[in-house]
Amino acid sequence: MTSESQNNAERLSIPDQLNYSQDHVWVDKSDSPAVLGVTEYATEQLGDLVFLDLPETGTHVDAGDEIVELESSKAVEPLVCPVSGTITYVNRAASDDPSVINADPYGEGWILKMDLDDDQPDLLSADDYAKVIEAAQ
Template identity: 50%
Template sequence: MDGGDRSDERSVGLDVPAELGYSDEHVWVGQSEGLLSLGITEYAADHMGDLVYVDLPEVGTRFDVGDELVQLESSKAVQPVIAPVAGTVRHVNGEVAEDPEIVNNDPYGEGWMVKVEPEDDEPELLDDGQYRNLLRKSK
């Protein structure tokens, strides 16, 4: 964290890394070496429960904002991961397909799902403060 006010983090009870962007659909986006990494937030992972299946797209798949990019299945629900950016899949995390619990245990680290080449240099995402506000409203 950046050493800022952690009372916001405690008020929502979840980790919300400041260096990531977020969507209203609880997808996080991180940037590294010209690609965007995407995964689900701790909030989404907690609400899904223990994941039992992750269906990842093929490398080379092109998608638009709002498309269903990944399909998640838990004992509670089947839920799509909605793309917050448009782009092309360049890498998929086969580890999460083999062991979906990785997403529950480390959603912001080893639990990343896809790395994409974005079409927009400035995707419209929430910052950590805006995402915390969204979480407070959804309680």
């Protein structure tokens, strides 16, 4: 695959440098604190985001916790955190204007940053995440 893996069915961006969860959350562990957001596939499935309920900074979360509520024109869905750690930053700009997540899910549309408890969380590579999406279609 190229530096940006592409899902052939949807032509969605799946950046190779990120890791992913089965629940369509991306994690960038290349920096500290780690950055988390929802994938382009998730934004396509949800539709236009209209509300984002962010947790408080300083909150400790465990992998599997529902930490953010995403409300769209189609549904209300929880963001399930794939990693454990302490939330250090939340994206207030995305909370003020959730459409930034739809427009730029891997850039300005990040959701939160956190100090990870585990340096090696159980996450998928871009290629493995592309297979998850293909299987879901």
